[in-house]
């Protein structure tokens with residue numbers, strides 16, 4: 001299967017900044033996650049409207065945590081430990097595409113059993129986004145890949161030069177936050193990642 005390239009917003013940028021970056025990079029990525037933990041549903045809806053207005057394809061949008069916003073806009077949802085469970089969400093909305101963030105084999109299996117379409121596992125490499133928490137490493141990633149049948153996307157500190165080792169571990173894709181959204185030139189960076197696919 002084609003490897004997936006997900007990018008994730010930081011939650012620290014304005015709607016204008018997120019929209020400006022997303023509208024440049026969307027042709028080079030498979031999914032753009034809106035991880036905007038402090039935004040209300042209404043603010044997220046405004047961001048969604050702007051993204052769609054600027055030509056970001058709906059099929060590439062993923063809302064973190066907010067099942068309500070995902071349903072209303074017909075986009076995917078990414079669930080986290082603080083979200084509703086995958087099982088609950090899939091029971092109510094069987095056709096909703098659901099990803100789940102996991103940090104262990106047990107969590108990955110639970111996500112799979114609940115009906116998750118894919119999981120995101122991390123953090124694989126050291127990252128400022130998870131300061132003080134040791135990275136889980138590429139071996140652990142390979143173990144997760146071996147433990148579930150759903151696609152496993154790797155996250156955490158992934159730089160372009162890491163990509164071959166992530167493929168070797170069997171991951172179905174990569175998810176990148178600061179490497180793209182905090183870059184001086186996000187478009188140049190997504191192209192650098194893309195070259196590794």
Ligand SMILES: Cc1nc(C(=O)O)sc1CCOP(=O)(O)O
Nearest residue numbers: 122123127129156157176177178
């Ligand atoms: C949002 C997120 N989730 C993680 C997890 O391990 O679940 S690591 C992470 C941050 C990823 O950011 P960067 O690409 O800047 O390292």
